[in-house]
Amino acid sequence: MNKVMEITEGGESPFVMKTQCPFCSVQCKMQVVEERNAAGEAAYTITALPNAASEGRLCVKGMNAYQHALTGDRLLYPMARKNGKMMRVSWAEAYSIIEERFAAARSQYGRDSIGVYGGGSLTNETAYLLGKFTRVALQSKHIDYNGRFCMSAAASAGNKTFGIDRGLTNALSDIEHARCIILSGTNIAECQPTLMPYFTRAKENGAYLIVIDPRETATAKLADLHLKVKPGMDAALTNGVLKAVFEAGLVDEAFVERRTRGFSDVLNHLESMDMAEIADMTGVSEDEIRAAGKAFGEAVTGMVFTARGVEQQTDGYMSVRNLLNLVLATGKIGRKGCGYGAVTGQANGQGGREHGQKADQLPGYRMIDNPEHRAYVAGVWGIEPDELPGKGVSAYEMMEKVHAGEIRTLFLMGSNPVVSNPNANFVQEAIEKLDFLIVADMFVSETGRMADLLLPVTAYLENEGTMTNLEGRVLLREAMRPAPGETRHDWQVLCDIARLLGRDRWFQYDKAEDIFEELRLASKGGIADYYGITYDRLRREEGVYWPCPSVDHPGERRLFEERFAHADGKAEMVAVENHFPKEMTDGEYPLYLTTGRVLTHYLTGVQTRRSPSLASRDVESFVELHPATARKLRIGEGELVTVTSRRGSIFLRSRYSSAIRQDTVFVPMHWGDTQSVNKLTHEALDPTCRMPGFKVCAVRVEPMY
Known part of the structure; x- marks a missing residue:
């Protein structure tokens, strides 16, 4: 904490926090000033800070991002399910439960019966450590993250075409x-x-x-x-x-x-x-x-x-x-x-996929099934290459393994798969089958409500670390606010659990910068080479592009000026067939459903729906359809309707728009429960990158009454 609040006669002196927006991949810089009057009531002033990406701009989400971090809805202490109810417990008891549950799962079903599911908004340090934690502490092959649903198609295409994937x-x-x-x-x-x-x-x-x-x-x-x-x-x-x-x-x-x-x-x-x-x-x-x-x-x-x-x-x-x-x-x-x-859609969608959070990757965009890559990372970590597990499966395929009983215990950090996965009813059924679900988050999400153990972690104002924006520019997000309640940094939680498992010698970090120093070395010589990037440089230069192989290297602003990243220096072109969607419309399901976002919300809405200023702009979900389509279906504007696919139904309010195709309806992705659009979406995956087909499925829309 860089500034301590001091009590004055009229109240507390202003508390200034320099940070960056926790939402989209631009990662706009900003300043949050907290002022309290004599009665202790707080007021906040938000100012955009100059930076190369947003050029000193903030959108409505950034201007109101402080609200969710400071809300009374924060999860502030561990909670465990006892006799069917969530009860407050100490960290010591929470860790004792984890130690017992992990030991039982490994003894009865093997190491791979424990899965780890991460998120694309975690810092580079936490994403890196989550991969290491899964493979070194848990010694499981099962890790993936919600960024699979964000960037996997473009990442795979960039790697195959250019030899490198940078946003x-x-x-x-x-x-x-x-x-x-x-x-x-x-x-x-x-x-x-x-x-x-x-x-x-x-x-x-x-x-x-x-x-x-x-x-x-x-x-x-x-x-x-x-x-x-x-x-x-x-x-x-x-x-x-x-x-x-x-x-x-x-x-x-x-x-x-x-x-x-x-x-x-x-x-x-x-x-x-x-x-x-x-x-x-x-x-x-x-x-x-x-x-x-x-x-x-x-x-x-x-x-x-x-x-x-x-x-x-x-x-x-x-x-x-x-x-x-x-x-x-x-x-x-x-x-x-x-x-x-x-x-990139998520806050750290770029960095989150570079350092080992994906099933098939190791730090620096190295591949887990490449013997040279395994040997290098194992050397950095101080283990033998054959101690590293093999390749796991993608995020939705993890849910299939949960449903099939192959994964019995799930550790979830910074994600909400019950809402974000396709075919969400199936995913909910799967999670209900788990022997034990641990969720580390700031809030009790829709998935968190199903947890057996909830672990409270810090928010962006409190948790220092690096993020990589959509350009491939690494940025340092300072944290100036103390951790509230009993919350702990997500990386600290991972280190604590590693200690319980007797693997603490590989998880000796006092601060986020210590993790980044190891990440630098683990990424050295890889496609996503961060070796030349340091916290000091990030503070001085505001941000540094990767690849950056040495501390005196400026970072690559523009790629491929002379050659591509393949061994022969050439890019690969490929003939592409005309593909039809996996699911076509018919007489029973005559409309195409596509999904997306709205200005005021982010991902599954766990954060933005807790911001009063943002939630009040879009208080509920909706289905957008062409007026001609609505007339044909006898649906009035603003009417409650049922939208049904072959996988389920949800209930929404209609919204007319002549800007959409008459054969298509649109539903945003930011709501859960009976408005969760992913209860409708198809489970089919891209055969190469395992991306679900969120954007196309067949539905029908009917008046509720």
């Missing part, structure tokens, strides 16, 4: 130099609103903006061309745009020849396609498809951005691969005003 291949400042920008499945105006000035400046500089989305979102309203694609048909649409580029002679042949491989396969594949068929499949006219190809192909500079709209599909990996084909075919990468960006 943006270039700095945000490059956006205003792009002369054509494609935003595919991303609603930046509502999800990352502090980034919108980059795009408005680009337009002022003459950029042509193309938005691909089934809905006319706030972002799409700014577009010069809005391609209102049928849900799930993004890969086919990109094939059409690529075909238009090829037919117009707009391929950068010199770039393709010198810096890529696989181009001839893509060309042969596209030559076999019929543009009229693509238009019919996608619901986008031939003229619009050709206009998009012409605009992007002719532009001197250009950028493509993707987000969950195109990625959260059962062919999300290949859909992103096809957009990367477009970037490569036109030579728009590795130079100013050119590049690709996966717009």
